[in-house]
Amino acid sequence: MIKNENIRELEKKFNENKLSHVFLIETNDFQESLLDVLELCKRINCSSKYSENCEKCNICHLIDTQSLPSLKIIFPDGQFIRKEQMEELKLTFSYVPYITNYNIYIINEAEKFNRESANTILKFMEEPEKNIIGFLITNNKENVINTIKSRCEIVKASYIKENTIKNEELISLVKDYLKKIEVEKNLGIVYNKIVLEKNLEKNDIIAFFHILLDFYVEALKGNNELKELDKLSQLELIKRVDLVNQIIERLNYNVNINLLFDYFVLSLEE
Ligand SMILES: [Zn+2]
Known part of the structure; x- marks a missing residue:
């Protein structure tokens, strides 16, 4: 199940066809929010009627094993998200998806865009092919380069973590x-x-x-x-x-x- 209610809301919007195409998710927990986004990806792409832990369909299985061709999960390469990574993404998604309805990219630690990598992807974000959805995840939207941030719908995703002290x-x-x-x-x-x-x-x-x-x-x-x-x-x-x-x-x-x-x-x- 999707733990964060704001991410959960996106599924409803999607069903109403109100989904924007790029989201900037601001979170206090990168791992949990990535899991939630992946869960959302299953829900909007599932080929059967999605139920918790769908094991029936190949798409959900491919998402679980992170081997779905139309889903790209990107982490910074060292200190930055690099231009080359964005070029590769654009190239991969220059084809329409063939198993799923959408090509989806997830970029972790979006505060690590530098000017070059941001410029590389701006146009791609601005003129999306109909069926591309992007999720950028950051721990602080204020640190995300403005040109990127201004093109995103902001989604807040806070998670309560287990306490470390009794x-x-x-x-x-x-x-x-x-x-x-x-x-x-x-x-x-x-x-x-x-x-x-x-x-x-x-x-x-x-x-x-x-x-x-x-x-x-x-x-x-x-x-x-x-x-x-x-x-x-x-x-x-x-x-x-x-x-x-x-x-x-x-x-x-x-x-x-x-x-x-x-x-x-x-x-x-x-
Ligand atoms: Zn499924």
Whole structure:
């Protein structure tokens, strides 16, 4: 099944014939989004009526084994996606597909286009033969060369990853952190370092702020577990709830985590 709902939506659009021909997928997980795109490719090309893990048809099998001639999956060659790779793609897709309805290309790490490779493929993207669909995958659309980005429909695909730290550990980390930053506000940046040194994955950082949010929300309701929060007024608590919500929102994008933590404690001082 396609895990990400925005990628799942594309299948519906496809069935309504509303599909654009080039998509830029911005994701926090290259592997998961590639799997989702491949699943989508099966769904739109399957020769039987597609059902989960279709084993009936040859096309799905060829996609699984990555040997379908009308599907090209491209990874950067070293530091860049190279001009030669794009020339080869154009050549391959100068023929109409013969087993499937579409020629489909998937380009991983689209932020690695350089000017040469981008220029090589622009025209190809601009004047698509009727039956070519492209998926470019990136971890940050802002780093994708503008000429490419402007020709794509942007699709956001976030995935929740398994946590690397136990929930109880995370809760006690948040408690210690809160007790300290709320008492010694001027040392906030120092306590940030203590958390950051744990090198938590981004999803753990998101969980961290959700737990933090819960403490403030509970305090606002009068269920105060941490006496350090007692002296905060309702207004101060509301301000903190807004602030943490804002931080969680920003974490969905590619942000500098260190700066975000500093922003948090500095805003508390105000
Ligand atoms: Zn199939």
